[in-house]
Amino acid sequence: MKNFILLAEGVEGASPTGSWIMIIAQVAILGLLLYFMMIRPQKKQQKQMETLLSTLGKGDSVLTSSGFYGVVIDVMEEVVIVEFGNNKNCRIPMKKSAVVEIEKAKTE
Incomplete structure (x- = not known):
């Protein structure tokens, strides 16, 4: 319990630039996740379809x-x-x- 109190006290004294860095890091991680989970597989499927149609x-x-x-x-x-x-x-x-x-x- 004492550890949580010490952590809470440390957060209060933190600089506001640290929170901006965390927000930017989270947005970057979400962007990468979006790319690897949605955009990349869609491009891969589109490329497969193009090669399929070229063999028609x-x-x-x-x-x-x-x-x-x-x-x-x-x-x-x-x-x-x-x-x-x-x-x-x-x-x-x-x-x-x-x-x-x-x-x-x-x-x-």
Whole structure:
């Protein structure tokens, strides 16, 4: 109990600049925590998605963000033409970013 009283007395006589240093240190620690817990994993996931989309090719089976499965017919810079269902007339151009999963075409 005496230790706590001594600590409390020491805090009263502390300089006000010490408290500012502690606040700055806490904000810096929170900033680093935010970076390593949220921003860094998001950038890592974004990089994985970019490499996934760069491997997209003709004949690959894809899952779109809207939940449709289809086969890639043509790949352009930002647009992919996807054929949906058994009906070969259903070809829809979509952005590459709408593709969520890719299953590579089997080479025979």
